[in-house]
Amino acid sequence: MTSTQTWPAPVAAGPVDATVALPGSKSMTNRALILAALADGPTLVEAPLRSRDTLLMAAALRALGVDVEDEGADWRVRPGALRGPAAVDVGLAGTVMRFLPPVAALADGEVTIDGDPRARERPMGPLLTALHRLGAEINDGGRGALPFTVRGRGGLAGGPVTIDASGSSQLVSGLLLAAPRFEKGVEVRHEGPPVPSAPHLAMTVAMLRAAGASVETGTDLWRVASGPVRGGVTAIEPDLSNAAQFLGAALVTGGRVTVPGWPAETTQPGDALRGLLASMGAEVTDGPAGLTVRGTGGFRGIDADLREVGELTPVLAALAALADSPSRLTGIAHLRGHETDRLAALVAELNALGGDARELPDGLEIRPRPLRGGVFRTYDDHRMVMAAAVLGLAVPGIEVENVATVGKTLPGFTGLWTAMLEG
Incomplete structure (x- = not known):
């Protein structure tokens, strides 16, 4: 995933005017x-995302005996x-880990799970403790982190469990998704x-x-009953979070970007854009035609x-x-445990380009200043690449380190970005 070459983030020659079709949602x-x-039967997953994260999930399931084939x-x-x-x-996929x-834990036999070096630092302890309380046998050497071995016995008792999921909602989702196959289902309570x-x-x-x-x-409570899971057809929506940088380009350049296929109703967080x-x-x-964002000239902070x-x-x-006024982005202390410490990374890279960003206990404060070119480090984090590309629209000379890491969720990003700028 790491490359020693940098990618020169292209500067917008004028207002963008483009339609950008996005691949499916990773989540x-x-x-x-x-x-x-x-x-309980075959499933056709329509228009899935094929990226590093989803290919790792498919490979993991194949290793456990599931047949996942291209159609x-x-x-x-x-x-x-x-x-x-x-x-x-x-x-480095949170959803897979x-x-x-x-x-x-439902498999018959030992399953050893490991990942990239940074993955060994991401929050896992609450999930492993919960699985142990639900009847799983896991050897993690007492670390509460990758790598570890799950000694499956072909099933799991399940039942009630309390977990602190303040580090990631995925800690709850992981338990819920497998719960229909637990003997007693699951009742997860967050504290x-x-x-x-x-x-x-x-x-x-x-x-x-x-x-x-x-x-x-209920409030901080989820119950899933034991029972069958239906096969059939599952259609995957476009990844709305991956629309952020393209729609943001309309704001930066005073142009227009349309994303087709934007669902009228969705649970995807990216809809908040x-x-x-x-x-x-x-x-x-x-x-x-889809969701269209038009820039109206300058734009303000939030x-x-x-x-x-x-x-x-x-x-x-x-x-x-790049805005005309300061911004405060809060409620995001948990980002310190993502692919990288995103708060520290963003402050370091913005300030290295001449910006004025500082960490808050639970977020960031950013005051716009004229920026200069330079190398923008990405820390093996796909969303840092996307942030750098947005900055590059208005700031000449930004060189993006390890652009290939964007393949975690959006392979072909640089081609999509160039095509957008070319209209």
């Missing part, structure tokens, strides 16, 4: 693959008896600071229900709580650095 694709692997642009998933021994590489262990990224939990619940699972929710960009001064319209949409932070921070 939906990896949830669909888990549910398909546990279903044109789709994936055909045929569930099989989950089994070990198996070795699973989660890369949090969704796969509960499935591994601790608020769970971030609530829309992702809503996505998990909606997709479980669409697959026939019985799910009840409509309100966030409008609050910065964009004109946002939704019509038959004061926004991003707890539920933390993944949008890097691009919004880049926009904030």
Whole structure:
């Protein structure tokens, strides 16, 4: 994933005017693959994202005995008896490292799970403790982190469990997705600071229900009953979070960008872009052609709580650095445990270009200043690449380190970006 070469972020020659068709949602694709692997019959996953994160999920499920085959642009998933021994590489994918262990506990045999060096630093302890309390046998050497081995016995008792999921909503989603196959289902209760990224939990619940699972929710409480998971057809929506940098380009350049296929109703956190960009001064319209954002000249900073949409932070921070007034982005302390410490990384890279950014206890404060070119480090974090590209629209001479890391969720990003600028 690492390259020594840099990518010169292109400067916009004028207002962009483009339609950008986005590939499928990573979050939906990896949830669909888990549910398909546990279903009572085959599933056709339509228009999935094929990126590093989703290919790692497909490979992990294949290692456990699930048949995941290409069928044109789709994936055909045929569930099989989950089994070990198996070795699973989660890369740096939060969805794989949090969704796969509960499935591994259902397998018959040992499953060893590991990933990239940074993955060993990401929050896993609460999930492993919860699985142990639900009946799983896990050897993690007492670290509460990768690597570890799940000694599956072909099933899991399940039942009630309490977890602190303030580090990531994926800690809850991982338990819920596999719960229909637990003998007693699961009742997950969260205790601790608020769970971030609530829309992702809503996505998990909606997709479980669409697959026939019985799910009840309350305040910091989720119950999934034991029962069958239906196969069939699961259509994947375009990845709305990956629209952020393209729609942001309209704001930066005073141009227009349309994303076709924007769903009228969705649980994707990226849908919040409509309100966030409008609050910065964009004109946002939704019509038959898709969602369109038009820049209206200059644009202003924002004061926004991003707890539920933390993944949008890097691009919004880049926009904030180019805006006409200061910004405060809060509710995002949990981003310190993402692919990198995103708060520290954004402050370091913006300030290295002459910006004025500082960390808050739970976020960022950014005051616009004239920026200069230079190398923008990406820390093996796909969203740092996207932020750098947005800055490059207005700041000549930005060289983006390891642009290939964007393949984690958006392969072909540089081609899409160039095509947008060419209209």
